Amino acid sequence: MNSNIEEIAAQIRNADLAYYNSDSAMLEDAAYDALKDRLRQLAPGHDVLKVVGAVPSEMLAKAKHAIPMGSLDKAMNQDEFAAWIRNMGFQNQMLTVSMKMDGGSVALEYLNGRLIRAVTRGDGLIGEDITANARQFQNCPGEDVKIAGSPFTGFIRAEIMLLNEDWKKADPDFVSNPRNLGNGIARRKNGEQAELLSICAFRAHFEDGDVIAGTEADMLVLLEAAGFTVSPWRRGNVGDAWRFYEETRAGRATLPFWIDGMVVKLDDVPAQISLGERDQRPKGQIAIKFPAEGARTVLRAVELTVGHTGAIIPTGKFDPVQLGGTSVSNALLCNWEVIRALDIAIGDTVVIYKAGDIIPKVMQVVTRPENRIPVSEPSACPVCGGPVGRKKNVQGGESVMLYCLNDNCPAKLTGKIGRYLRSLNILGIGDEVLDALCKPGEGILPDMDAGSRSVKLKSPADLYTLKDDPEFLECLPLGDKKIRLGANRARKIIGEIEAKRELTLPEFLGSLGIDGLGKRRVALIQEAVPGRMDTLDDWLSGKLGGAEFAGAAGVPNIGPVLNEALVANKSLIQEFLANGVVIKATAKKSEIPGAKSFCFTGASSVPRLQLKAMAEAKGHSVKDSVGKGLDYLVMADPHSTSSKAVKARNLGTKCINEAEFYTILG
Structure with missing residues (x-):
């Protein structure tokens, strides 16, 4: 026993270390909770059940929390919720309920309104x-934070989030879930992709420890009035x-982020x-967890993709089962660490569920028959047959993921081109068409002209050569039946590509698939050093490799890394230009006709990040705080006498409500 x-x-213990100190969890929440429940039954006083978080890794500098960061009991x-209410005597008390954001906890320290330190939960x-x-997080106020009109000195507790739309940008293959990937990104030494993260604040203490x-x-x-995003909540x-x-x-x-339950608190602090x-x-x-909707089925095979x-x-x-109103027959096994932790094999009866109501995953193994077949780790790439291995992770150790090490693997090529297409929203080229365009031996029918046989995609830049031989595209054989693509589809595809021949620098560089250099990062660098990174030559000049310039550009840790990646992609960039891609000047927001600037504060009917996205989609800019040049302060009550509203009016900023904001957007 x-x-x-x-x-x-x-x-x-191992699951805790993976959860808090890496970007990939060994176990899903339901399986982890089941383990803890089992231990609670066998040894209710075991020390592991008293642990909060995990011991920090040796990678980053340690920092002691001025106010300890605990965890929550669960119902x-x-x-179980009713029992907690009854035991605590809360039957007639007012409660505050909020969505439990599925991210990683962080403590933010402010001095006179300025962010001076951010520390993960650790233990x-x-x-x-x-x-x-x-400082790079999308919505983390860095300056001029005021509580009740005074510059704030104290501590904010928040959850680090990777919103669904940013998850797709950071991990198009959905190898990791947004919670674990977000935790990993937040702890990266080089700051790569940190600009994709957001925070959601839920508690604040003054420097003496008193709550605000x-x-x-x-x-x-x-907190909302101070410029922080908070989780949707109610009092009752x-x-x-x-x-x-x-x-x-x-x-x-339907939510734009992952949650794993609700948090209920006695409102009287x-x-x-x-x-x-x-x-x-x-x-x-207390945290009320959502039940994981699961279904039993049998694992019949394991398919490897790259x-x-x-x-x-x-x-x-798997044998098809109904899950969340849909028929499910596939589920991610993530990696071989997960496979080993679950001890799963072909022939096992398992429970699968939808992680975040999106991605089907295996929760647990129910039965293991004697004739089960182990899921072996491949010794060669299933696509190209090349060597495989593990890369270094942020801690300097081996990653849990297994990678194909062949730079010329066709799967990497289709993935790189697919990412370019998705980034620029070029429609019409799905997986089937892309595979036919890239795989050797495809794209040739017996009756095709010999001159058409030379057209082949070897890089994203080759997309811009398809217009030169439309017959090749028209006759492209798709699928096992080798059905021609056809003239109409070929014409639409060429039209989509030609519409994206002229690109701004953020569009172009941000679509090349360079780690840490998305469209938003390019634009932020340009804003940080006005006039100094406005041409392609500027980006290829090596400026980002210098520590001083990288610091000024807002990328002190990853500037040299980005510079190396740009140099490595120089031939690809030249290939784009040779194929007729034109880099056009980026219009400054102030030059966009009718562009306005907005700042959001207080409660709203939708998450503040959604309002921000709506404004930016129309070409407007969004500021984190009230200052000179701000056009509109959007708030629940435009007649408010709050310090932020008074400051806005004194600066000539118009205070409007959410309905007026929608009217301005049109």
Whole structure:
């Protein structure tokens, strides 16, 4: 019995280390919770059950938390929630309920309104310093943060998020889930992709440790007024809390971010604090987890695919089952660390579920028959037959992912071209067409003219040569039946490509697939050093390799890395230009006809990040704080006398409500 207990405890410790200190989890939440429940039954007092977070890795500088960061007890269903309410005597108390964002916790320290430090949760007492990365987060206020009109000195607790749209940019192959990938990005030493992350704040303390408000609801209002994004929330009684849980659970799949439950807190903060803690978990708060909707099926086979980065991804093939209203027969197995941790083999009966209501994954193995077939790790790339291996991760060790090491692997080529097409929204070239354009031996029918046989995609730049031989595209054989693409589809595809022949620098460079250099990063660098990175020659000049210039451009840690990548892609860039791609000047936002600037504060009917995206999609700019030149401050009550509203009016900024904002957008 003791050996079984320690085996379970070791699995939990390893899962904690992977969860908090890497960008890939060994176990999904449901399987992890099941392990903890099992240990709780066998050894309720085991030390592992008292642990919060995990010991920080040795990669980043350590930092001690001024205010310890704890965790939350969990309720897995309505009965457990009702028991907590009854035990705590909260039947007639006001509660604040918010969505439990599925990310990584961070403590932000401010001095006179300026962000001076950001520290991960770590083990709750000591975390890792990620300040340089936090300054790049999309919505992390860095300057002029005020609480109730005064420059803020104190601590903000928040959750680091990778929104669904940014998850697709960071990981087009969906190798990692957004929670673990976001945690990994936040801890990267080189700051790569940090600009894709967002934060969601939920608690604030002054420097002496006192909270900034007497109720949870007032605290969230003050945080929003200070420029922070907060999780959607409500204040009400026990019935209101459960109704919000049910409403959120029903609409969870439509949210632009991952959540894994709801957080319920006694609204009266002093009363909540007076209840104390148990194992670094406040008694006056609880997380209600969403049940993982699962279905039993049998693993029949494992298919290996290769993503555009070369990552070899195992996907399980199952007997079809109904899950979330759809028929599911495939589920990600992620990597061989997960396969080993689950001890899964072909022939096993398993439970699968939809992670974040999006990606089907295996939750657990139910039965293991004697004739089960192990899922072996490949010794060669399943696409090209080339060598495979593991890359170095951010800690300097081996990654959990297995990669094809052949630079000329066709899967990498189709992935790179596919990423370019998606980035520029070039339509009409799906996987079937792209495979036919790239794979050797495809694209030739017996009755085709010999001159058409030379057209072949060997790089994204070759897309711009398809117009020179439309017959090749028209006769392109698709699928096993070798059905021709046809003149109409060929004409539409060429039209889509030609429409993207003239590109701005952010569009062009941000679509090349260079790690850490997306369209937004290019634009941010241009804004940071006005007039100094406005031409392609500027980007290929080597400027970013210099420490001083990289610092000025806002990329002190990754400037040299980006510079090396640009040099490595120089021949590809020249190929684009030779094929007729034209780099056009980027219009400054102030030069876009009718462009306005907006700042959002306070409560809104949709998440603030969504409002920001709507404004930017129309060519407008969004600022994090009120300052000179701001056109509109969008708030719930335009007649508010808050310090931010007063400052805006004094600067000539018009205060408007959300409905007026929509009217301006048209």
